[in-house]
Amino acid sequence: MNSAVSFFYFLSFLTILSAVMVVVSRNPIHSVLYLILTFFTLSGHYILLNAQFLAAVNIIVYAGAIMVLFLFVIMFLNMKQDQEEAKTNLTKIAATIVGGTVFVILFGAYRKTAIEPFNPQTYDSQIGMIESLGHMLFRDYLLPFELASILLLVAMVGAVLLGKREIGERHF
Amino acid sequence: MDLVEFLVKTVTIVAVFGLTLLIAMYSTWAERKVAGFIQDRSGPNRAGWGGLLQPLADAGKMFFKEDFIPALANKWLFIAGPSLAMLTALLASAVIPFGSTFRIAGHEVALQGVESNIGILYVFGVVALGVYGIMVGGWASNNKFSLLGAIRAASQNISYEVAMGLSLIAILMMSSSLSLGEIVAQQHGMNWNIFYQPLGFIIFITCSFAECNRVPFDLPECETELVGGYHTEYGSMKLGFYLFAEYINMFISSAIISVLYFGGYNYPGMDFVYAQLVKSFGPDTGHNIATLIGTAVFFGKALFFVFFYMWVRWTIPRFRYDQLMNLGWKKLIPLAIFNIIITGAAVLFLKPVITAWLN
Known part of the structure; x- marks a missing residue:
């Protein structure tokens, strides 16, 4: 396995880990910080694809501007220590069903799309x-x-x- | 990339890192000396000759103080705040061209950490990230004054980033390249951008004052309103990191200003000096010595702007917060857009006429 491929796997692991942590963390501030980490790892993927402009713009626009505003709002909402509002079982079940359906739709769409195989001769x-x-x-x-x-x-x-x-x- | 190139790059990066830290360290000393000169007193003069050992004494004091974390603070984020501030401050120096090229054993290596075709966007992205260190630290302190200071800092940085980006666009329209090395190389022969972009330069330097949270825009740490701003709860080396990051930012932004507007390592008469050096030392050694002189000139320009920051700090009083926001949104942004239009018109219509007239 060459270094680019192993770096890709490491980056993908980091991306998925931080994306999962966004959902799982209890503190909203931690969620936002993990989301910023996710944007960074995505920029790493763009650099691996040799799309440097996209990587830089992703950092400037998402990590630099939009997430700062997110952090702003959450910091003002969350002045007190995190009071976890109790979620009823109904909301939990509904959330699971909706999330599962979205996953199935995305996976089906992925299976249906025909992605052209990589061709080293014509690739620029x-x-x-x-x-x-x-x-x-x-x-x-x-x-x-x-x-x-x-x-x-x-x-x-x-x-x-x-x-x-x-x-x-x-x-x- | 082969071994020689790799070694020169490594040495460059480590040297730049060390020099940045050293300059930031002695900026703290210079700041107090300049303050002393402007206020007609002597400044630090007890530790070492002329107080030259003062930064070491300060660092020693910072390190040996109790490393205190408030009871209700978010412990991890409280530590992450100053670390992030330091990290983002040091990141930006990677793409700055400190000199032209070195010739070693038949290799021509640029005196620059990374030559990237998005150099200026990289710097802009890193500057945009500088907010996080302050915001995370201010929020994690669990103190209303810290939080208010952090929010002020963040909104100030976001507002002035817009005008800064717009003033950069005018430069990019002229150079038609995003690479910092390319922008400097185009300013060879006194074609410094300051002569073409005086308005853009004024907007850029105002915005960089605001981005570094320096006087007259140091609202985030305004003592009379906010106790100590975002670092109210900080002590020992964590406070030291915040203050140090500010000085690093100052040096980096001075370096960027000299790259973008003052020709970087170019100086008047450099072709003559180059020819003389090559004639007396041979093509390789002469070239390297010429590069070193260019690097020295570059550092001279950057240090002059560091001095300019200090000069302004002890001359101009602090703005009020609404004045700051009005200046950013209602004056600098329209001015920057006006500058873009003027530059675009000049590049399209005036440049062909002048080029035709000169030939």
Whole structure:
């Protein structure tokens, strides 16, 4: 087994372990920190696939910005020591059924999809680099890219409008 | 990668690591000396000549103090906080080009930990992670003032990261490369980005003050409002790590500023010096000596910005929190977007005209 493959297995083990810990940990702060670890290991997978741009953006956007906001909210909610609210048996059973169904659907979809086998002759190892990504986005997928940016702009304007103070509202 | 290259890289990384720590250590001494000079007093002058052994004395004191963890604190996260702060502070130096190349036994090795084609994004990602050390430590202390300090630090860092990223985009549009080595190489021959991007530089340096939690943006540890901020409950070396991480961040951001805007290891007349050195020492030794001079110039630039941080700290009073947020969101971000538009227009329309006129 060469070093890349053994590193892949180690990384996968770490990913699955931290993902499981997100669900299992009782303290929400620990859950968030394990989720951040999961993002890091996923970035490791991207680097193994030679997709460095995706790895860096994954860290910046998810680990650097979104998870900080998660941590924010949870820290404010959780000022006291964790009071575990009692979960009824009904919720537990419902959660198990829903989770199991999602797993079965995903597994079925995975079985059905035909993933092309890896072909070393036609495979371009530079495909994940930022240059080829930029060419792809701005040449072949320009319209979807612009539509997505308009969507984000609309969401941003909406957020600003929601956060705006109305006339006559109390000034803090 | 063969053995020679590997050895040079290893030596570079270890030397950079050691130098970062050493510079951070003596920044604490320099900070007090600069403060003493600005406030017309002598500063530390008891330990060693001119107080030069003061950092060692401080470190000794920090190490031998009682390692105290509050009873209601979350023990693991309380320890993880300062460790994360140190870790993220030290990570960023991996992609900084400290000099041009070394020629050893027919190999040409760049004086840089990792040459990566996403260098600047890596730095940006590591900077974005710097929040966690503060937030985790502040929350784990189980103290309202610590938590408020941590929240302030995090919201400040997130807000200023936006403007920082936008000011970087203008640089990237000009260099059309994300690799720091490439950006420095393009500034050869006094083509320093500061001449093309003065507005971007001002935005960037303001944001880096805010990212390092330095005065005038040191709201997270504002004593008059928050006792001691996120490290209220910390003592001994754990507090030392937090303070040390701040100085490392200062040095790293100074290095980044000199790479992005002040030409890194380039200096005026370097081609002449290079030719003279090659003529008198031969191609290999001459090249290596020229590289070393470039590295010294690079450190000189970086240390000047470290001094600039200290100068500002003892000159400008602290902002109020709403002023800080207004500056970040309502002034710096529109300015940065304006800068991007101007840069884009100049690259598209002005550059061809000037190039045609010069030829």
